[in-house]
Amino acid sequence: MSAAELEGGDWIRGITIRQPWATCILAGKSTENRPKPWSWRGWVLLHAGMAKPEPAVLRDPLVARTIRGRELHRGAVIGVARLTDCHQDPHGSPLCTEWAQTDAWHLVLTDVQELALPVPVGGQLGPWKPAPDLLSQVLQQLPDLRP
Incomplete structure (x- = not known):
């Protein structure tokens, strides 16, 4: 894949997450809670x-020790992650993680x-497509990031 295709952004989306949850993800929180399901899978x-x-x-206590x-x-x-699944735990069953x-x-x-x-930038609700200049700044820091 060429640099121009990588910076086109069709393989990656953005997700805006309030603090402290965004930092918790960097420190090991593996689930992000949302009111609606997401169909997007891939890098965010x-x-x-x-x-x-x-x-x-x-x-x-869970947040304080994590951050x-x-x-x-x-x-x-502040980072990137691969979104691999979106699910709801069955009603009455144990939650999939302590963060769920x-x-x-x-x-x-x-x-x-x-x-x-x-990299400073405004965000949006739902999955959003990053601008080429934003993606370029991220790829400068993570040159091995690929679809």
């Missing part, structure tokens, strides 16, 4: 949203890679 840019984290969420010592960047792409929420759709994220330098 992990975009930390602009909203300031709620103090009560930051005090949650300890990490900066909570906002309004920037009841009655939510769980986006399963693997192959998470953190960017050394967050």
Whole structure:
């Protein structure tokens, strides 16, 4: 695949995630909870949203231990991950991970890679297609990232 095809962005999408959840994904949180299912599978840019984290969420023991010592960047792409599945746990059954929420759709994220330098950019709801210049900046930091 040529550099121009890679920067075309048809093989990757962005996902905006509020803090501290975006940083938790970089530190090992493997599911992202969403109200609706997603059909997209493949690489996603992990975009930390602009909203300031709620103090009560930051005090949650699972969150606090996961983000300890990490900066909570906002309004920037902070990493990439491969979205491999989207499911709901059957009602009344155990949740798939300690991060999963009841009655939510769980986006399963693997192959998470953190960017050394967050790339500032605005985000959107739902999966969004990254602009070529944004993707180029990410590929400078992760030159082996491929579809």
